[in-house]
Amino acid sequence: MPSQTIDLRSDTVTRPTPGMRAAMASAVVGDDVFGEDPTVQELERRIADLLGREAGLFVPSGTMANQIALQLHARHGDEVLVAEGAHCLWYESGAAAAIAGVQLVSIGLDGEVTPDQIQGALRPRVDWCPVTRALVLENTHNRAGGRVIDPSVCHAAVDAAHRAGLTVHVDGARLFNASVALGVPPREVAGEADTVSVCLSKGLGAPVGSVLVGTRDHVRDARRLRKRMGGGMRQVGVLAAAGLYALDHHIARLADDHLAARALAEGLAGCPGLSVVPPDTNIVLVDLRPDGAFDANAFACMARARGILLSVFGEFRLRAVTHLEVSIDDIKTAAGVVRDLMRPVVA
Numbered sequence: 001m002p003s004q005t006i007d008l009r010s011d012t013v014t015r016p017t018p019g020m021r022a023a024m025a026s027a028v029v030g031d032d033v034f035g036e037d038p039t040v041q042e043l044e045r046r047i048a049d050l051l052g053r054e055a056g057l058f059v060p061s062g063t064m065a066n067q068i069a070l071q072l073h074a075r076h077g078d079e080v081l082v083a084e085g086a087h088c089l090w091y092e093s094g095a096a097a098a099i100a101g102v103q104l105v106s107i108g109l110d111g112e113v114t115p116d117q118i119q120g121a122l123r124p125r126v127d128w129c130p131v132t133r134a135l136v137l138e139n140t141h142n143r144a145g146g147r148v149i150d151p152s153v154c155h156a157a158v159d160a161a162h163r164a165g166l167t168v169h170v171d172g173a174r175l176f177n178a179s180v181a182l183g184v185p186p187r188e189v190a191g192e193a194d195t196v197s198v199c200l201s202k203g204l205g206a207p208v209g210s211v212l213v214g215t216r217d218h219v220r221d222a223r224r225l226r227k228r229m230g231g232g233m234r235q236v237g238v239l240a241a242a243g244l245y246a247l248d249h250h251i252a253r254l255a256d257d258h259l260a261a262r263a264l265a266e267g268l269a270g271c272p273g274l275s276v277v278p279p280d281t282n283i284v285l286v287d288l289r290p291d292g293a294f295d296a297n298a299f300a301c302m303a304r305a306r307g308i309l310l311s312v313f314g315e316f317r318l319r320a321v322t323h324l325e326v327s328i329d330d331i332k333t334a335a336g337v338v339r340d341l342m343r344p345v346v347a
């Protein structure tokens with residue numbers, strides 16, 4: 001592999017910047033399991049405010065935030081509706097079944113869920129059916145290519161869910177990307193959902209951490225669930241400081257990542273043998289022709305050998321994610337390599 005790689009596998013690959021490291025090094029800390037870490041408390045307060053909620057809880061990962069949310073919203077044996085392709089269905093190692101003990105049912109298309117689809121998925125209230133308890137939306141939606149779910153669509157879904165007696169969690173791992181892309185405050189993206197989680201370790205560039213927000217009661221119960229899952233952390237202000245730094249310095253710049261994603265899509269436009277899903281934010285999905293010379297796995301291996309790292313997202317689908325360590329020049333290089341690799345195929 002070339003010594004210089006351009007890593008487009010995920011926005012989770014970013015390393016803390018010197019400024020972020022300095023903030024971490026000077027963080028005031030305490031034992032957060034005792035509720036005594038002032039930096040964690042500040043981070044939780046700031047994110048709760050940004051999302052217009054009463055309280056927040058710092059957790060180690062987006063996965064833990066989702067799993068705590070599922071346990072807040074449903075009991076063992078209950079059913080939870082999720083927007084098609086949801087992270088908690090695809091990428092959490094079956095934790096919804098294994099830990100939260102809930103059955104997930106996928107509805108909607110490309111991350112969008114309509115009131116009719118919610119209504120149509122409700123189980124009859126009889127002893128032999130699971131109880132449909134909650135709905136999980138994801139914004140932006142990872143498997144739909146970082147798709148922004150419009151606030152009006154979210155609003156209609158949350159409203160329909162509430163009217164049907166369900167509660168709603170928004171997996172907002174990349175909610176700040178949606179906010180920047182839409183040009184609306186994060187709380188508008190979060191809408192009226194009961195709980196919302198955001199990740200600090202994706203586009204925001206912190207090394208670790210997510211925050212789950214909701215009512216004070218949600219957060220009190222979530223603290224217990226976090227401890228039960230082994231997520232109680234001690235002098236973790238060193239990590240919360242990275243999150244605070246990211247809130248101050250890395251939100252507005254997400255627009256650069258969106259520009260870079262568009263530049264990649266444009267750089268690949270018209271390339272024979274592949275098609276690109278136009279990106280809303282920082283995720284670009286590239287589809288190889290199923291009757292072409294190679295599948296996504298083979299293509300990712302060839303690209304890796306040329307220093308371009310991509311994720312395999314399906315048999316013929318690749319994912320490229322832009323982030324704060326990727327420049328527009330890197331994008332031009334990456335697009336050039338992909339085009340080059342396609343050349344013998346279409347010659």
Ligand SMILES: Cc1ncc(COP(=O)(O)O)c(C=O)c1O
Nearest residue numbers: 061062063064087138142171173
């Ligand atoms: C939409 C979404 N939710 C949740 C997660 C989980 O985050 P973590 O990797 O911190 O567990 C991810 C991770 O990529 C994600 O894309």
